[in-house]
Amino acid sequence: MLATQPEKTRPATARAAAGTGVPSGFDFDRNGSIGGGGDALGFGEFPGQYGMVVLSRFPIDAKGARTFRKFLWRDMPGALLPDDPATPAPNDWYTPQMLAVLPLSSKSHWDVPVIVNAKFTLHLLASHPTPPAFDGPEDRNGRRNHDEVRFWSDYLAATKAGYLRDDAGHAGGFAGAAFVIMGDQNSDPVDGGSIHDAIDALIHDARVDGTFVPQSAGAVEASQLQGGANAAQRGDPRSDTADTNDVSVYAVDNPSRRRRVCDNIIVCNVHRRPGKNSVELT
Secondary structure (H helix, E strand, C coil): CCEECCCCCCCEEEECCCCECCECCCCCCCCCCCCCHHHECECCCCCCCCCCEEEECCCECHHHCEECCCCEHHHCCCCCCCCCCCCCCCCCCCCHHHHCCCECCCCCEEEEEEEEECCEEEEEEEECCCCCCCCCCCCHHHHHHHHHHHHHHHHHCCCCHHHCECCCCCECCCCCCEEEEECCCCCCCCCCCCCCHHHHHHHCCCCECCCCCCCCHHHHHHHHHHCHHHHHCCCCHHHCCEEECCEEECCCCEEECCCCCCCCCCECCCCCCCCCCCCCEC
């Protein structure tokens, strides 16, 4: 359930529970013990770590919002469930008992309607998929990242969304008109360690306008100063929207088609010293 502040407060806020840090009771990471961030429903050392919040200058329609924190990964058709390379069985990293509690969303997936005016409601489709790293040859995080990103393509497709069921028990996909897909997707269509086809399909979806790409001079400078993985980067470094040491990541904020994008920006420091940390936002 999405909780909102009273309308008299500004900005309007919306928040809901996240799966991060919630104990699973299982040894998800197979390190021989149960407990810690790697065994939570989504990586986190305490419940709600890395959670999400929406701040809006416009009212939020809490009753019309949908969350998918509890949707199980196993229930996605064609889910890329990880495989234990040490056994002949397919997709068996997680036991059936584990899959009975493991959600698709490492945090959550939200559809938050924002009432811009009496005639126009904008849906914020927000998520923060797990990074496609910090695992092993089974690629459990990379596969989960892929399917978390793929969720939005399915949610927008009337022919594919029938399997989805939100936390209130309502089935089906997107029923609005205008939307923005927002959040750190932890995936790049050409670079990085993610499985690229999910983010590539989302960016090129017929319902999504992926043509207006933000850029910054600071991202180019960071790429040049850090070197490392950036030296082999195939994508345009001007469009990097995340910076984790020497690994640049593309995060997507894309609107629905037939909506005019007025402007966007990547906040990134220029003239940084090598090794100096910075924060980049879209």
